[in-house]
Amino acid sequence: MFNGKLLQLQQSLKSLPGIGEKTAQRLALYILSQNKEKSYQLADSIKDAVDSYTQCSICNMLSESDPCFLCSNTARDSSLLCIVEQTRDIYNIESTQEFHGYYFVLGKLLSPVDGIGPKQLNLDKLERLVQEKCFNEVIFAISPSTEGESTIHFIAEYLKNTNVCLTRLSTGIPYGSNMEYTGTVTLMNALKRRFPI
Ligand SMILES: [Zn+2]
Numbered sequence: 144m145f146n147g148k149l150l151q152l153q154q155s156l157k158s159l160p161g162i163g164e165k166t167a168q169r170l171a172l173y174i175l176s177q178n179k180e181k182s183y184q185l186a187d188s189i190k191d192a193v194d195s196y197t198q199c200s201i202c203n204m205l206s207e208s209d210p211c212f213l214c215s216n217t218a219r220d221s222s223l224l225c226i227v228e229q230t231r232d233i234y235n236i237e238s239t240q241e242f243h244g245y246y247f248v249l250g251k252l253l254s255p256v257d258g259i260g261p262k263q264l265n266l267d268k269l270e271r272l273v274q275e276k277c278f279n280e281v282i283f284a285i286s287p288s289t290e291g292e293s294t295i296h297f298i299a300e301y302l303k304n305t306n307v308c309l310t311r312l313s314t315g316i317p318y319g320s321n322m323e324y325t326g327t328v329t330l331m332n333a334l335k336r337r338f339p340i
Pocket residue numbers: 199200201202203204210211212213214215
């Protein structure tokens with residue numbers, strides 16, 4: 144239905160997670176019909192954030208500084224490392240105030256059908272981090288799904304020789320669910336009750 148610049152805007156919006164065809168149309172028209180200053184502000188804040196954020200060279204978290212504010216906080220518990228899939232999982236876990244260690248962001252889960260193999264997970268970096276920082280425990284806080292399970296088991300095997308204690312979150316997070324949508328209390332309980340792999 145749309146064409147030209149409006150179609151271009153709609154398609155850009157549609158590429159965002161959770162935005163379907165209709166919502167993208169509605170948002171595109173809204174952006175064009177509201178006060179121009181507000182739309183420029185939106186565009187500027189997207190550009191500013193994109194330009195200012197980078198991946199932390201230690202943990203891969205998206206951050207304004209490198210190292211990120213978590214890696215550079217020496218008051219955190221240096222015995223614990225938590226492996227997560229995405230930066231958003233860190234914010235989710237931090238909101239429980241139950242975990243005070245450090246993090247490592249994988250960025251992806253193993254998924255051979257999508258062409259994501261062990262090489263894409265940057266496990267050398269993880270292994271170096273585990274060895275250098277001498278963590279006592281590495282906790283897997285990964286969504287329980289087929290990809291999540293195979294990723295956990297692959298990494299556990301990969302880190303076997305580091306002799307670090309490997310644990311995962313307790314049950315309570317339903318299989319196939321996404322960590323992003325797990326309630327704070329459920330996640331808090333799952334963090335408290337971990338079990339060895
Ligand atoms: Zn970091």
